[in-house]
Amino acid sequence: MKRVPYMMNISKVQADLIDAFVASNPNQDSFERAELFKFAEEQGFSGSAAYTLMKQMPRVARGVYQMVGSGNVIQMNAPLAAPVALPQVEQTPIAKAVAKVQSTSSEEVYIPSADPTFVKWGYFADVLKIVKSNMFYPMYVAGLSGNGKTMMIEQACANAKREYVRVQITPETDEDDLIGGFRLLNGETVFAKGPVIKAMEAGALLMIDEIDRGSNKLMCLQGVLEGKPVLIKKTGEVITPAPGFNVIATANTKGQGDEQGRFIAATIIDEAFLERFTITLEQPYPTAATEKRIVTNHMSKFGANDKEFTEKLVQWAQAIRKTFEDGGIDEIISTRRLCHIVQTFSIFSDRMKAIELCVNRFDADTRAAFLDLYSKIDADVTTEEPIGEEIQNTGDNAKYFA
Numbered sequence: 001m002k003r004v005p006y007m008m009n010i011s012k013v014q015a016d017l018i019d020a021f022v023a024s025n026p027n028q029d030s031f032e033r034a035e036l037f038k039f040a041e042e043q044g045f046s047g048s049a050a051y052t053l054m055k056q057m058p059r060v061a062r063g064v065y066q067m068v069g070s071g072n073v074i075q076m077n078a079p080l081a082a083p084v085a086l087p088q089v090e091q092t093p094i095a096k097a098v099a100k101v102q103s104t105s106s107e108e109v110y111i112p113s114a115d116p117t118f119v120k121w122g123y124f125a126d127v128l129k130i131v132k133s134n135m136f137y138p139m140y141v142a143g144l145s146g147n148g149k150t151m152m153i154e155q156a157c158a159n160a161k162r163e164y165v166r167v168q169i170t171p172e173t174d175e176d177d178l179i180g181g182f183r184l185l186n187g188e189t190v191f192a193k194g195p196v197i198k199a200m201e202a203g204a205l206l207m208i209d210e211i212d213r214g215s216n217k218l219m220c221l222q223g224v225l226e227g228k229p230v231l232i233k234k235t236g237e238v239i240t241p242a243p244g245f246n247v248i249a250t251a252n253t254k255g256q257g258d259e260q261g262r263f264i265a266a267t268i269i270d271e272a273f274l275e276r277f278t279i280t281l282e283q284p285y286p287t288a289a290t291e292k293r294i295v296t297n298h299m300s301k302f303g304a305n306d307k308e309f310t311e312k313l314v315q316w317a318q319a320i321r322k323t324f325e326d327g328g329i330d331e332i333i334s335t336r337r338l339c340h341i342v343q344t345f346s347i348f349s350d351r352m353k354a355i356e357l358c359v360n361r362f363d364a365d366t367r368a369a370f371l372d373l374y375s376k377i378d379a380d381v382t383t384e385e386p387i388g389e390e391i392q393n394t395g396d397n398a399k400y401f402a
Contacts, residue, residue, distance in 0.1 A: 011236065011238065013045065013046075016045075017040060017043070017045045017053060018053060018068065020039075021036060022067060022068075024039065025067070029066070029067050030064050030066055030067055031064070031065055033064075033065070036053070046229075108165055108195055109165050109198050109204050110163065110164060111157065111161055111163055111164065112154045112157050112158040112164050114155065114158040115151075115155060115158070117297035117298055117300070118151065118297075119294045120155075121294075122148070122152065122283055122284070122286065123141075123152065123283060124155070126281070127141075127152060127153060127248075127281075128156045128160060130246075131153075131156045131160045131162055131205060132162075134243060134244040134246075135246070136227040136241070136245060137246055137278050137279075138225050138246065138248070138276060138277045139247075139248045139279055139281065140277040140279070140280040140281070141153070141248060141249065141250045141251070141283055142253060142255075142280060142281070142283065143252070143282060144252060144285065144332065144334065145252055145263075145334055145336070146335055146336030147283050147284065147285050147286070147334060147335055148283070148286070148335060148336075149250045149283050150166075150207070150209060150250055153205075153250070154166075154207075162205050163199075163202050163204035164204055164207065165195045165198055165205070165206050165207065166195075166207045166209055167196070167206065168209050168210065169208060169211050170210075170214070171213060171214065171215055171265065171267075172215075173213075173214050173217065173218070174215075175217060176194070177194060178194045178195065178196045179193075179194045179196055179230065179232060180193040180197055180232060181194070181234065182234065191232075191234060191235055193232075196221065196230070197230070199245060200224070200230065200239050200240075200241045201239060201242055202242060202245075203241070203242030203243050203245050205244075205245075205247075205248060206224075206246070206247045206248070208247065208248070208249040209249075209250050210252070211250065211251050211255075212252060212253050212255055212263075212266045213251075213267070216270070218273070219270065219273060221273075222272070225247060225276035225277065226276060227241055227245070228241075249277065251266070252266060253266045254282070255269035255274045256268060262330075285321060285335060286335060288315070288318050291318075292314045294335060294338075294339070295335075295338050296310050298338075299342040299343075299345070299346065302343050304346035304349075306345070306351075308380075309345065309378075313338050313341060313342070316333070316373060316377050317333040317334075317335075317337075317338055319373060320332060320373065321333070329366065329369070330366070331366045333359075333370070337358060340358045341355055344358055351380075351381050352371075352374070352375075355371065355374055356371065359371065
């Protein structure tokens, strides 16, 4: 029976399926959907292979499709060459590049290195158990900035020797960035698989960092968050997650936006999307004792040693956070900011200069209030003229540190 050629995207498995189906029904020129699914099940083919194949078949009636063998398929993701009859027109360099499409990948999947200065605290033990389980168990980890969310997940993977892929979310992140898209490489158009696909194929842990910065374009991940196969629309390839694949997302909010205005880029995430995460962990800042260990370890990493400075920094940060929680100030000193300060101290060997340089990002009133508080905690330092423009008025925030 003569069959008309059609342009489709099919994998080798799908080609084997349709050829076997055509061979078992040599005199049919059409088939019903149920026939293909039943045949696929009987022959050991996956339902997803049958479904994505059927969706590309030319439909002749409701639930009825044209019978097409793989020999009559013109691959949409393959070079257009004989036996397809096309006018002999000389191709431009761009046309030649587009004509060749292949898959490419980069080294984004890796096992993180263990950090000897890392302190295990908070939810680390729970995250480690989940990572070691190799179970598909999506987690959402929320918490204020600079409190160790990303480091905790990375070091859990290092401890478990699990492969890890980190993707940073921005308001512009879209399906091409996550799943993959066409790129121009060495003059040729290639399909580059995105970090989500690479993690799925490797059975790695996919960490989606700052997921609350994304737009509704992240909805393309709903199937991924259910552990289901993903269809790459641009190539027709269906990717089934390898054993061990898992997803952990981090965010500053729990997906409900930020009414206080601290994280103005945080978006409200669709409820159906959030519901796909099995659990949500809310990471606090560490206790004073834990934070002291973290900052001490970080200081030693840069060859500095000032135990008293570490103790006073932690005391200072804890006082600022208490005032922040009580509504007295609008800014906060994170654990990450303390690590920045001790790194700066390792360069200049000057406590107050290290603090001044690292709080310059705050507004003038907040900066002055923070410096004033530290001078009260540490009697060994003196508040000299600030670097840059002199501050004449410490502002209203200073009263909270009196």
